[in-house]
Amino acid sequence: MKKAGYAYPSLFARIGGEWKLYLLAFIFILIADSIGQIKIPVWKGTFIIFPIFYALFLGILTGPNTLKILDHQKVKAASGLVGVAILPFVAKLGINAGANLSVVISAGPALLLQEFGNLGTILLAMPVALLLGLKREAVGATHSINRETNLALMQDMFGADSPEAQGSLSVYIVGGMVGTIYFGFMASMAAATGVFHPYALGMASGVGAGILMSSAVAALSEVLPAYADEIAALASASETISGIDGIYMAIFIGIPLCNWLYRKLEPTLGRITKAGRRGVQQAERK
Numbered sequence: 638m639k640k641a642g643y644a645y646p647s648l649f650a651r652i653g654g655e656w657k658l659y660l661l662a663f664i665f666i667l668i669a670d671s672i673g674q675i676k677i678p679v680w681k682g683t684f685i686i687f688p689i690f691y692a693l694f695l696g697i698l699t700g701p702n703t704l705k706i707l708d709h710q711k712v713k714a715a716s717g718l719v720g721v722a723i724l725p726f727v728a729k730l731g732i733n734a735g736a737n738l739s740v741v742i743s744a745g746p747a748l749l750l751q752e753f754g755n756l757g758t759i760l761l762a763m764p765v766a767l768l769l770g771l772k773r774e775a776v777g778a779t780h781s782i783n784r785e786t787n788l789a790l791m792q793d794m795f796g797a798d799s800p801e802a803q804g805s806l807s808v809y810i811v812g813g814m815v816g817t818i819y820f821g822f823m824a825s826m827a828a829a830t831g832v833f834h835p836y837a838l839g840m841a842s843g844v845g846a847g848i849l850m851s852s853a854v855a856a857l858s859e860v861l862p863a864y865a866d867e868i869a870a871l872a873s874a875s876e877t878i879s880g881i882d883g884i885y886m887a888i889f890i891g892i893p894l895c896n897w898l899y900r901k902l903e904p905t906l907g908r909i910t911k912a913g914r915r916g917v918q919q920a921e922r923k
Contacts, residue, residue, distance in 0.1 A: 685821040767906040774804030780891040783808035784846040821852035839868035843875025
């Protein structure tokens with residue numbers, strides 16, 4: 638099978654060329670799963686380190702800039718496999734949403750409107766991204782929390798190799814490594830203040846990222862054991878709703894808002910810092 642004079646490699650040929658990726662991924666999974674969660678008490682809060690952190694760290698360690706077990710070509714191939722790898726989880730989210738429609742209907746306006754709060758972070762994140770020197774990557778990085786569904790959306794709308802998809806993937810990776818630790822700690826510290834009701838904390842945990850929700854629920858259950866079941870139930874309902882309306886919020890509001898802010902702010906903020914000016918020069922050379 639050919640297209641434009643290019644012969645597509647067979648499945649077995651590709652596996653033969655990328656076998657090291659699959660083997661290392663399997664080894665990383667075994668190592669991360671054997672370590673499990675690590676909980677570190679800090680004042681009234683708790684740091685929770687999840688297995689995905691170890692797997693991502695091992696991936697970085699074996700990359701071309703460290704131990705050089707994998708070269709740049711293998712890293713590029715691995716980037717393309719991310720979208721394929723998350724498809725089963727995206728399908729699971731869809732099945733879970735369909736099975737919990739009654740929960741969505743009975744959740745009430747507080748849960749249904751929570752996505753508008755997530756959109757508010759764009760107003761803070763976009764200026765910071767531009768000051769750090771990001772260009773179109775800022776749209777993908779700041780339009781949402783950037784988990785599996787958002788990563789797939791960026792690849793579908795802009796292409797897998799687009800700057801927007803690269804920005805989304807970067808936040809996806811950083812969120813997996815740092816976000817799980819930060820999210821669990823932030824949730825436990827919020828509970829320790831006594832300002833928020835446990836039910837509100839449970840609803841706030843479901844932001845559309847299963848691993849971040851799990852981190853927050855685990856931390857909250859440590860601080861508020863009497864409300865553990867209620868927190869888990871509300872977090873699950875909130876997660877389901879975020880998975881349903883979050884993607885539409887991103888398509889119809891989040892991405893258009895990011896594009897509008899980028900057009901308004903980039904000409905000014907994109908040139909303030911040294912990194913921003915360097916990004917402009919690189920874009921002009923292209």
